Amino acid sequence: MESTRKELIELLNKNKGHISGQELSNQLGISRTAVWKHMNELKKDGYEIEAVQRKGYKILSYPDKISxxxxxxxxxxxxxxxxxxxxxxxxxxxxxxxxxxxxxxxxxxxxxxxxxxxxxxxxxxxxxxxxxxxxxxxxxxxxxxxxxxxxxxxxxxxxxxxxxxxxxxxxxxxxxxxxxxxxxxxxxxxxxxxxxxxxxxxxxxxxxxxxxxxxxxxxxxxxxxxxxxxxxxxxxxxxxxxxxxxxxxxxxxxxxxxxxxxxxxxxxxxxxxxGYKIGEEITISTMKETWKATLIGIEPDGALRARRRNGREEKLYSAEIHW
Ligand code: BTN
Incomplete structure (x- = not known):
């Protein structure tokens, strides 16, 4: 039942226009009455389905619930x-x-x-x-x-x-x-x-x-x-x-x-x-120490570049930033 319903939704999804009850019944290997019953179940679940005579069915909108x-x-x-x-x-x-x-x-x-x-x-x-x-x-x-x-x-x-x-x-x-x-x-x-x-x-x-x-x-x-x-x-x-x-x-x-x-x-x-606080002074904590630095930006490999107050620049792969 669940898998037929899933296949039915996939078929309706794939089709840009309407798809006839007969086509659905052929592709799913179920009777047209069964197709019709499935459609009613989908509507109860919040799917908006358009049924047009001689053209067939089309999903107009999905329920809010995520699936x-x-x-x-x-x-x-x-x-x-x-x-x-x-x-x-x-x-x-x-x-x-x-x-x-x-x-x-x-x-x-x-x-x-x-x-x-x-x-x-x-x-x-x-x-x-x-x-x-x-x-x-x-x-x-x-x-x-x-x-x-x-x-x-x-x-x-x-x-x-x-x-x-x-x-x-x-x-x-x-x-x-x-x-x-x-x-x-x-x-x-x-x-x-x-x-x-x-x-x-x-x-x-x-x-x-x-x-x-x-x-x-x-x-x-x-x-x-x-x-x-x-x-x-x-x-x-x-x-x-x-x-x-x-x-x-x-x-x-x-x-x-x-x-x-x-x-x-x-x-x-x-x-x-x-980037947050680029060009500004922040506090950096690594496993070893905590220090003040100006954030410069990121390196081509994704590391952080920062300048210590004494002018020395550091490349960091792992650190916590505070301000
Ligand atoms: C962080 O500490 O800032 C990272 C949070 C990551 C949370 C996401 S939610 C989806 C995915 N599943 C998890 O258990 N964690 C990540």
């Missing part, structure tokens, strides 16, 4: 999301993509959940991922790059999210190196890159993106409210999560294709355009 079908609907990417999985609730989308990677799933496989109960942040922190309030998504990448260049993909992902917000609102997103997305100095999104590599080659990367979208202020955990926010709190209105996910997937594919054909330079420029 694999609704996410695929109108997604005009070449490779991103060709394999796409949606779950109501998971522990962490990262873990699912690791499993899919081990099963050999392709570059661009995407896992999205409405809710994560064990969302992972960087540095073994938790990532709060309440139901239906944000974008909790992990992407499988199989880049042809040496492991040293993997950080460039994290910067690329941060650039994609910054561009998405800038293109769709009056908000002014900024990227705090390497990958925190800030609006009005508060974090709305984070990226977690996990890599499986052998000496000189990346086997795969699981790139996790978490974006706080429709939380109201009181839905942001109290202890982080001073430094975390959501698009809704900063912009004053709800965002359509499904359309936003599709937009991210499109933009990611476009940006990744530019990266593959032209290298990191274009992405570096875009990143620096959104």
């Amino acid at each position: 694999e079908n609704t996410l695929r609907w109108g997604l005009d990417t070449k490779w991103m999301g060709n394999e796409l999985y949606h779950y109501d609730q998971v522990e962490s989308t990262q873990e699912i993509v690791h499993q899919l990677a081990k099963q050999g799933k392709p570059h661009g496989t995407v896992v999205i959940a409405d809710e994560q109960v064990k969302g992972k942040g960087r540095m073994a922190r938790n990532w709060d991922s309440p139901k239906g309030k944000g974008i909790w998504m992990s992407i499988l990448l199989r880049p042809n790059l040496p492991p040293l260049q993997a950080p460039q993909l994290t910067l690329l992902a941060a650039t994609v999210l910054a561009k998405l917000i800038a293109e769709n609102s009056d908000l002014n997103p900024q990227i705090k190196w390497p990958n925190d997305l800030l609006i009005n100095h508060k974090k709305v999104s984070g990226i977690l890159t996990e890599m499986q590599a052998e000496q000189d080659t990346i086997q795969y990367i699981v790139l996790g993106m978490g974006m706080n979208v429709n939380q109201g202020e009181d839905e942001i955990p109290e202890k982080i409210r001073y430094k975390a926010s959501s698009l809704k709190v900063e912009g004053g209105h709800d965002w359509n999560i499904q359309a936003t996910i599709q937009h991210i997937l499109r933009l990611f594919e476009r940006t990744y294709d530019v990266f593959e054909s032209q290298g990191f330079e274009t992405i570096k420029k875009e990143w620096e355009h959104f």
Whole structure:
């Protein structure tokens, strides 16, 4: 039943115009009455379906609830999301993509959940991922790059999210190196890159993106409210999560294709355009020490360049920035 319904939606999706009940019944191997019953079920679930005599059926709009079908609907990417999985609730989308990677799933496989109960942040922190309030998504990448260049993909992902917000609102997103997305100095999104590599080659990367979208202020955990926010709190209105996910997937594919054909330079420029506190003095903490420095920008390999007060310049691959 479930799989027939899935096939039915796929057939309706593929067809730009109307498709007749007879054609559907032939292709699905079920009676026309069964097709008609399925259509009624779809309507009950919120699909808007047009039935025109002698022409057949056509989906006019999808229900608000996110599903694999609704996410695929109108997604005009070449490779991103060709394999796409949606779950109501998971522990962490990262873990699912690791499993899919081990099963050999392709570059661009995407896992999205409405809710994560064990969302992972960087540095073994938790990532709060309440139901239906944000974008909790992990992407499988199989880049042809040496492991040293993997950080460039994290910067690329941060650039994609910054561009998405800038293109769709009056908000002014900024990227705090390497990958925190800030609006009005508060974090709305984070990226977690996990890599499986052998000496000189990346086997795969699981790139996790978490974006706080429709939380109201009181839905942001109290202890982080001073430094975390959501698009809704900063912009004053709800965002359509499904359309936003599709937009991210499109933009990611476009940006990744530019990266593959032209290298990191274009992405570096875009990143620096959104770079937070570039040219300003901040505090840097590494495992060894904490010091004041002026942020200069990023290096061609994605490392951070900063100048100490004594004028000496440093290249950093891992550090925390405060101000
Ligand atoms: C950070 O600490 O800033 C990174 C947060 C990354 C959160 C995302 S949500 C989707 C994916 N699944 C996870 O468990 N974590 C990442």
